[in-house]
Amino acid sequence: MSFQDFAVTARPEQGPPRLAALREQMAAERLAGFLVPRADAHQGEYVAPCDDRLAWLTGFTGSAGFALVLADKAGVFIDGRYRVQVKSQVADCFTPVPWPETKAGDWLLENLDSGLVGYDPWLHTPREIETIEAALAGTEIGLKPVDNLVDRIWADRPARPTAPAEAFPVEIAGLTSGEKREMVAEALRKAGHAACVLTLPDSICWMLNIRGADIAHNPVVQCFAIVFDDACVALFAGPAKFEALGPDPDISIAPLDAFEGALGQLSGPVRLDKTSVPVLVQQVLESFEISIAWGDDPCVLPKAxxxxxxxxxxxxxxxxxxxxxxxxxxxxxxxxxxxxxxxxxxxxxxxxxxxxxxxxxxxxxxxxxxxxxxxxxxxxxxxxxxxxxxxxxxxxxxxxxxxxxxxxxxxxxxxxxxxxxxxxxxxxxxxxxxxxxxxxxxxxxxxxxxxxxxxxxxxxxxxxxxxxxxxxxxxxxxxxxxxxxxxxxxxxxxxxxxxxxxxxxxxxxxxxxxxxxxxxxxxxxxxxxxxxxxxxxxxxxxxxxxxxxxxxxxxxxxxxxxxxxxxxxxxxxxxxxxxxxxxxxxxxxxxxxxxxx
Missing domain, CATH: 3.90.230.10 (Creatinase/methionine aminopeptidase superfamily)
Structure with a gap:
């Protein structure tokens, strides 16, 4: 059946108490605001229930948008597809804001005099954060990476998906996983990059000829990958996800929580896509003084x-x-x-x-x-x-x-x-x-x-x-x-x-x-x-x-x-x-x- 019981969605009467609880966390952290995106650490369009923080907080279930919560205002930013829908989904404590006509930075300048606005660095790309910071330059408003405040108050947050991966037939793909990995490695070598970090699930699934079931209706596997210029791949996810695929000497599999540590061991330049990688990846590499090369996700165009x-x-x-x-x-x-x-x-x-x-x-x-x-x-x-x-x-x-x-x-x-x-x-x-x-x-x-x-x-x-x-x-x-x-x-x-x-x-x-x-x-x-x-x-x-x-x-x-x-x-x-x-x-x-x- 196609219609959903949106278990994570805030009903209108739940919006005010959830918003109040978030503001208590903001006050405890001395934050003037907090940014709640409709995104997960993988930066795909679709998110698992455990990552649908925007819907849980506001009730808005669209596939794009975000909320900016201040002490006295809370804007829900939605594009033209959702301007009718949002009216029936969010409580009066949230104000719909037309986006992208109204940018986050401009809205903050209009509604906030000074202070720090918190954001979860796992859930935003460098381009997003750079764009907001550029709008706030020279003002007394700044951005601050923090642990996710919504997660602190979401008591019944669903578990993270653990669906196993399956092989995708090469007869349909037209190219083997090895051939695709070599295409990516060749692109890295031509650019002089030692490695690249992939976080988009569909990019990783395309490259490895795998499919999964971590996101409803989208046969993707949620994981992270580091691809090296010799076509080897380090994959980060629950190892049980890949038991059915068999061993491959050029692919290593480690737990998800090993990802940050592996970033710190890389040799640069490491290619990152500014439009899809989490800010946290950039921050980790910079903390270890590993050089970053900004460039497109090398899987995106071949996949298209x-x-x-x-x-x-x-x-x-x-x-x-x-x-x-x-x-x-x-x-x-x-x-x-x-x-x-x-x-x-x-x-x-x-x-x-x-x-x-x-x-x-x-x-x-x-x-x-x-x-x-x-x-x-x-x-x-x-x-x-x-x-x-x-x-x-x-x-x-x-x-x-x-x-x-x-x-x-x-x-x-x-x-x-x-x-x-x-x-x-x-x-x-x-x-x-x-x-x-x-x-x-x-x-x-x-x-x-x-x-x-x-x-x-x-x-x-x-x-x-x-x-x-x-x-x-x-x-x-x-x-x-x-x-x-x-x-x-x-x-x-x-x-x-x-x-x-x-x-x-x-x-x-x-x-x-x-x-x-x-x-x-x-x-x-x-x-x-x-x-x-x-x-x-x-x-x-x-x-x-x-x-x-x-x-x-x-x-x-x-x-x-x-x-x-x-x-x-x-x-x-x-x-x-x-x-x-x-x-x-x-x-x-x-x-x-x-x-x-």
Missing amino acids: CKTDAEIAATRAAHLRDGAAMVEFLCWLDQQTPGTFTEIDVVKALEGFRAATNQLREISFETISGSGPNGAIVHYRVSEESNRTAQDGDLLLVDSGAQYTDGTTDITRTMPIGTPTAEHKDRFTRVLKGMIAISMARFPKGIAGRDLDVLARNALWQVGLDYDHGTGHGVGVYLSVHEGPQRISRASTLPLEPGMILSNEPGYYKEGAYGIRIENLIVVSPVDTPEGGDDHRTMYGFETLTWTPIDRRLIETALLTPQERAWLDTYHATCWENLSSRLSPEAKTWLESMTAPL
Whole structure:
């Protein structure tokens, strides 16, 4: 079942006493403030329950944000995806703050005259701390690393995860662990670095061809690693995690608490990624006068550019998942408005995925938002919020699956009963944006920010927009949100062949409805027309997701002939790819939903 009992989340009535207890600890340490991030020591997007301090303190369950607690104020910083959600989750003692429009340093300058603000050096990156300190330079406000104050007052904190690791098939990975370790070592040697420290779980899992179950819906192993320029690796985690993998002479395994001591024994230069390593690692190396070389995590870009084997496996996973989605959509069309709930939708969809007999996990908590709940971008249904879908609603379902051969992420928006003219106009404008990205052709060197406008243009023409990025990277039986590739206004990284991204423009009318259409796509080389010598290397996108888009919400007059042709071809390919995989009932449904416009 996808909806969670958020055991660590503060209910509104728990917020004030927990905040008061934290302020008592601040006073005892003579701190004017304390920083509570939504992060763990590994700096991945997703955290285990034992590390979800922000949710425990404030009640906010979004995947990004932080709190700044002062003696008389407590701000919860949230981005555009969560500005509706946060209102219903946090008590009045916490004030939502729009972020990144409002930076932490600027907020402190506005709300604090002087004093030290504490932070846990395990939970923040050097870039985060440097950015805040730069804003506070020349003032009487400073930052101070301290033991975590939330942990002192969290009496029933859950235990740390201990799930064992498993080997990931090299037939899907396309490269052996030894080959990947040599790639990393070669990058270190070229840069003149003796070693690098890895803390991102998906980087380590990619490099070692392993997967785990330490984080719900993300098959990662929580551990730290030091990679040396001879391709040897020192791994730090509970040794029991790796018993099933067998010995490797080039990989040593030590307990997690040996990590700090091992840092002090290194010879420099040691590469650290300023955007992902904990500040504590920097502090330890500096205390031993070990030279630091700032640079990118050497696994991130190779992991993002999938091998041919990974792309082939992902195609297969999406065909399986597409068939499950069609079975679900056929089921949904048989339901009568007013007789089923958001949770019923979640159970049905996950049941069809489980029926493939190859589902390992869902890839994130299924978003099933009807009517006004659909306007909450990252809405997660609970027993308390569960709503019955009514005639005239739009139903937004954003979901995904983890299969051994691939990770899926798909959003479809469906009418419950008869849609309004406004519903159809907004839906079609979102669809135009999704098609524009799908059809894009661009020269080598173009970044996600250069394409983001294509997804928004049809909305901008009538004064509308959406407050989230257009696309995020996706792994292969790894994290459903994977960097560094993105399609967003902030992304400067050039897109390269093999990068898998989501393509998901949307529109949200608070208190009324939400619309999002999402396919996964992969960057691929495309042929250029015959001509002179001035043709550039060109890329485009191959679509991976095959599930029909609800034609009942399409205002065909708004589509250009090229857009209609793209959609007809897409639907014809859905029929070709999926019809042989379906039950007779779902096959009949698919035939009607994929007929040409």
